[in-house]
Amino acid sequence: MTTTLSYQGSPIRFRGAMLNLTDMWQAANRPPNRRPSDWLALEETGRFRTHAGTHASDADDLFAPNAGLAGICHLDTDGLVATVRGHQGGTWAHWQLALTYARYLSPPFHLWCNTVVRTAMQRPDEAPAAGQDPLRAHLDQQFQRLHRRLDILDVLDRHAADLMFLQLSAQDLLLGARRNFSALSQAAITRAVAAEPFGGRCPCCDNAPVLTEAGRPVAGAEFDHFFHRGLNRPEHGWLICADCHIELTRSGYLLRFSHMPRFRAFQAAVLEQRRHSRMRHSSTTE
Template sequence: MLNLTDMWRAAGRAEHRRPADWLALEETMRFRAHADTHLTALDEPVLPNAGDAGIWAIDTDGLVAAIRGHGGGTWAHWQLALSYACYLSPAFHLWCNTVVRAAMKRPDVPAVQDSDPLPLYLAEHFRHLHRRLDTVDRHAADLMFLALSGQELVLGGRREFSELSRTILIRVAMAEPYDGRCPCCGNARILSTEGRPLAGTEFDHFFHRRLNRPEHGWLVCTVCHGELTHGGYLVRFARTPEFRAFQARVLKQRRLARERSGASPR
């Protein structure tokens, strides 16, 4: 199985060419129907009952699987994944073919029989830990949904960021490690070399549009802003680590500003 989500990102994150868009095409469904009846014993798909229950969601033909929770994505049988590479772009398809060809040239290495029971014991316990962490991840996402719903009822309309807040967010986005690039995706450029927001750059309210202090937002590209705005609370929950990393630098920026002004830290 190959990760279609990672392939989409590596090929430039093109709109309307996401794994879900491609899997919905009639041509893709025809390919899956043919592969389902013609795969050899060496190319058997994943069994529908494989993986950890509640983490893997595997289609009935075993050719496509999805991983739920933080860091999830869509996976597909390698035959299907190479067809997706062709759909993404000619350049990416050529690169994939080169990688596969290089792998075909590697000599086969015989597997070493391991009689030590410790790796199997550790693997089983890691699977249990994975399931528990995934459950915690879902509970945290549900709590964020409840918090956002409560804020919507209590706080009301949008408040724009003040000039001081915008200046702090710009300074953080301009400094390392972002160097003027979107802190959410890490790809798109959001600031000019002079530190001015480029067209499409958005001051995003991460928690609620009414909360407008520097620690409540960040500066992101138009693609990430669209995903955060229309993707629901789960998308924002998935981007929490990137937002927290950005906010750590916002707090450092504010502390340095207080020290320069001679104000006592709170």
């Protein structure tokens, strides 16, 4: 049986262990150069499929034995991807592959798929009907827990701006003059911007490109000191577009504080890039 979920009004079909990648691409606002065919052609996707195929167990629901979709015009040899004609048409993939594609499309969509799609696939009898908000059941389950935290969060929110102001004031006294990012720090930041989920786009607005096709900063892009101009390690800054840099510089600490979640996500990407770099270095020296 084919079940349909709804992401911001766009249908996403799944059947058994398979998800419709074409539906996912359309639900994520049809980003250019990120169609299912573009993603499936990537070397990284191929490596994941090879690993998934060699580690599949008897409990894994692969496509061929149980999907039951009519009109299959092409089924890949690993059973993970199929192209289907007709009213159930499009590109279908095993859920493990499909959730990796969701991460490639966008972080918010990936989070939604991890929460809603997997819940629906694990409990097919309770899957929401088409047109019904699939987040409602999950939110209902979490409401009581969140309600108990509201008072604490409200107190923190009211004092967060004051704490940020005190922190910046202390940094001005202790750190003093501006320290530019070194070439090594700039290289680490650039690698993080080039990798997913940023893909060369400004990590602040997630829109304007900040890297050229050759992987160099575009004209006007700035290595921005997020916390203080005296802190210049890779995890203290990011490469952002000219508009974002002007806005953050001129608008003061309150606007910068509002961008903290985006910067934290970028910090995590920088630290992950550095971890991989250390692992590669240690493997070459052994």
